[in-house]
Amino acid sequence: MQQVATEARGEAQSLAERAYRAVRDRLVMLEIRPGAPINEDQLAQSLGVGRTPVREALKRLQYERLITTYPRRGTFATDVNITDLAHISEVRQELEPLAAAQAARRATPTDRATLTALRRELDDADSRRQDDAELLHLDLQVHRAVYAATHNPYLEDTLVRYDNLATRIWCLFIDRLPDMAGHVGEHGPLIEAIVAGEPEQAAELARRHVEGFERAVRAAI
Structure with missing residues (x-):
């Protein structure tokens, strides 16, 4: 029973x-x-x-x-409020580099295989010129795989939440953002740094990615 x-x-x-x-x-x-x-x-x-x-x-x-x-x-x-962008970016600019660095240090062979497979998907997406919705799904997959590779459930849960909120803002302005493929493609070097076990490089690439996201959205407003 x-x-x-x-x-x-x-x-x-x-x-x-x-x-x-x-x-x-x-x-x-x-x-x-x-x-x-x-x-x-x-x-x-x-x-x-x-x-x-x-x-x-x-x-x-x-x-x-x-x-x-x-x-x-x-x-x-909930409504998507563009005034939240600064608050969300403030958190992500601190935690995304931390997550990338920890993933580079802690990723297991399984994590590295998952990230390597996503790296290949990024290349395929670029050659197939996928639509924006497909690219956004791939973007979410990459972020979530990086967070999982930190093996810190508290950091992972926090960043999934903030990445979800950031993605909603991205979706709201997607028709005004001309280089979606370029933004998602930035994950390629980040994945390579994590798989190679280079925490400083991974952290710097993650920081640039978050800063670029905020600049692109603000330019589209």
């Missing part, structure tokens, strides 16, 4: 995690538009899960500032 209960809890957690990741990425990529109402029943149906996993996912997303709930009004995707 205890084993059955444990398995049931594990399944519920798995469904909640799946719901969380799916809804999170829809919010990050603005597939759920800023200010749009969040309907639990519709989300549950579209994800093929019950309302309980969706409700658990929404609790996490509210903490991560991707949704907000108003009494007697309901739950909505």
Whole structure:
């Protein structure tokens, strides 16, 4: 009986995690538009899960500032406020170089293989001239792989949250940003530095990348 209960809890957690990741990425990529109402029943149906996993996912997303709930009004995707750019960049300019350096020091053979595969995807994306949405998905994959390679769950969780918020700003101005491929392509040398175990170089490249992101968005406003 205890084993059955444990398995049931594990399944519920798995469904909640799946719901969380799916809804999170829809919010990050603005597939759920800023200010749009969040309907639990519709989300549950579209994800093929019950309302309980969706409700658990929404609790996490509210903490991560991707949704907000108003009494007697309901739950909505948070607005993307350009005034948040400076605050987000301030955090990322400190933590992204730290994460890149730690990834260069701590990456396991599996981490390095994952990053090397993403490096090849970057090259393929450049040759195929993928659209901006595909490039943004690849950008998110690279950032999350770097954060995972730090083997610091607190640093990883923090940076995933801030990268998600930064990506929403990027998506808002994507039609005004002419060199999306160039921005994503900057990850190539960063990955090479991490895989080669060069923390100082990795940190410097990460710092330049974050600074370039802020400059590009401000130029597009």
